[in-house]
Structures are given as structure tokens and as C-alpha cells.
Amino acid sequence: MVDSTGSRVADVLVRGEVIVSVEPSTRTGTRAGTGTGPSGAPAGAMVLDAGGCVVAPGLVDLHAHLREPGAEEAETIESGSRAAALGGYTAVVAMPNTEPCTDSAAVVRHVLHLAKGACCDVHPAGAITVGRQGRALAPMAEMVALGVRIFTDDGAGVQDAALMRRALEYASDLGAIIADHCEEASLAGLGCMNEGDLSSLLGLPGRPAVSEEVMVLRDLALARLTGARLHLLHLSTAGAVAAVRLAKAAGTNVTAEATPHHLALTEDALATYDTVFKVNPPLRSAADVAALRQGLCDGTIDAVATDHAPHPPEAKQVAFCDAAPGMIGLETSLAVVLGALVGADGPGLGDGEPGMTIERVLALMSWQPARIAGLSGAHGGPLVPGAPANLCVIDPARSWTVVPAALASHSRNTPFAGLALRGKVRHTVLAGEPVVIAEEAQR
């Protein structure tokens, strides 16, 4: 068992929705089949075999596009939450760029209604501005009253600095967080990949690193001015990591995330013009990837979030510049991050970072994002009697190959198709109920 308090060998007993006991394991190294429990398990208890596995608090994703309402051909809350559970997540924050946009209590209520019975807890984020148009603040208070904690116009940055300042002040008064998609639009322009030698060579318009850095620097200054809590989504550049490092050292109230794809892939993947690798912010240089990994190792970046962005084939099977940006990631994230940070067999993922362990990866993917999202009461907490039973069981040695058609997501746009990965979620338990058993979804 691994949680924020450390690691130990133990058996976990769950009754109803909570953990009722955590006892030193009497059967270390042995395997018990379902229904034939270790000694000490109550008669009739279902036994989930965790032999050779890590039992941890369920993962928490700060950044998933579940596409419902409005783009159900790409994903639904049902299919997206099933993908999340298979990836070890017990909670995801659903981005508000739905149709209609999640910018009012009515739409928040609708998403919460759709999420009943989902395979993980779904927490809708609200839009910062009405319709994510960047013109007028959305009615945040009525959404906060329904439990919304994170506000974002993700998909685009808030271009108007004065509006962003007001959003930070307003959110701060409501105890909410502004989650910032950092791209300055006039600099990003119509670019569809990282700006550099490779974009010149490929003849594709570039999206420069400075478009991210300018907005990161602007909003760090606004966070300092207002004292508001700022969360920076999907950092992709070395310059942004350096800026956040300095801001944290100066006491700015900021957290940041990076995605698995920005840790594992570089712009070189675009040499084939395969639109599956098109994403915003774009895949960057090897130096940027190294800076992101360093930022995760030294605490500059607080969380790994998927930016799971499903798209139907017709949105990707078009000319590169016309293709929709984004890639799916809920089912591959843990293995990709283990490969990138801890080191694994996967081709192209490297040898990992010195000092990185599965324990530290779980901090980045479970309890730290749970704290940022304000979910620590239910997710990511220490595994102790009385705690909600939101758990995942990870087999770190399990090798598997990413087969897009076998994924639970409605969409197939994974950049890791055919890649051999190591590390897979064996079971996921949501509020005491096993929603994934032996790598199979139960709902």
C-alpha cells in the first residue's frame, strides 16, 4: 500500500463505502482468488487479488474533456468515466467546453445529473466567461453553490488582462480557483505545431513557446497582485517552468500541471504529418520535455493531468492544419508517466528521472491533484479506517500494448497506439464498489 503517509504491506478491508480496517498482511506474496479470501477476511467477502501490486488512493484527473453534453459521438460521461476507471481514476474534473458551454448553474446541474452512476466521480469545472467568449464573466457564484471549485476557459486563454484580473478577484472571494489555459492568441495565431526549425522544414505554421510564456508571466503577476489561487493547465515550455519556479520561490499562490504526452513525446513525432499528434499547446522540443520532467521532480509542477481530448475520426482525418487539436489519455496516462519519469521498457520513453519512484508519481496523480481540486475529503487521502474507499490497484510490472480499438473511450485518437507500456491498473474501487476487476470494467 502506498499513500501520502508512506508505504507498507497490508490487507485492506472495505465495508459499504469506507475502509474499515488496514492490517499488516498475513499472506505476503501469496495470491488469493475472488471468493477465497486471506485468513482474516470475513466469510463471504469479495477478495480482490493485489499480489505483486501497489494499492493506492484512486487517481484524480484535473483535466478531462468528457464532451457531454454536445459531442457524444466523441465521448460521453459514461464512456469517459469508464476509461477513467480503467486508468485508475476515481475522480475527474470535466472541462466546460461542452455544447452548451458549462457556464451556468443549469448546465452544471445537467452535467451532475448525467454523471450519476458514472464509473468515477465527475466534478464539472465552470467557464470563466460566458460561452468561453472572453467578454463577460460567467455567473461563478451560482456554480460554486453547486460545488464547482475550478473555473477555466480551457481550449483558449482569457485574452483580456483586465477581465482575467476580475476573474481572479471574484474567484478568490468565492474560494474557487482559476485554471489557466496559457496561450496568447495573437502570438499563437493559426500555428498548428511548435514554432522552430522543424515547423519551417515541414512547412507548417508555428505556435511559438512565447505565446505560452507571455500569458504565464501575465497571470503570475495578476495572481501576485490579487492574492488569488491560480492553477496553470498543461505547461509545455521550459520558459513557463522557469517562470513558475521563480514565482513559487517568491510566494505566489500558484500550482501547475503537465500532461503525459508533453512528458513522453516531442515535436519530432509530427514529421509524418500524423494528425493524432496535433494538440494545443503543441508537442515541444526535447529541451522543453527535459524542463517539464525537471519541474515535476523538483516540485515546480504539482500534478500530471491528462487533457484527455477525444475526437471522432472525421475531425482528425483531414489536412494537418484543419485537424482538431487533442488526444485521448485516461487509460494510458499512468503507464506513460511511469515510463517517462520512473523509466520502463517502452520505446522512446527513456530511462526515467533520477530519484523518481512510483510513490512520487502517485503523489503527482492522486493526492496532489486531489488537494488542488478541493477533493481531499473523498479522494487521494491516506488509506486508514474510516476513509472513503476510493482505491486503485496497480500492477507495475504488467506489460501491455496500446490497442486503440480495445480502449473504452468512444474515440481512438491516442498517440501511443501500438506502443508497449509497462504498468496497468488491475482493480479500481469507487466508494467501496469495485468498478474495475482484473482489468475489466464492471459497469
Ligand SMILES: [Zn+2]
Ligand atoms: Zn487547454
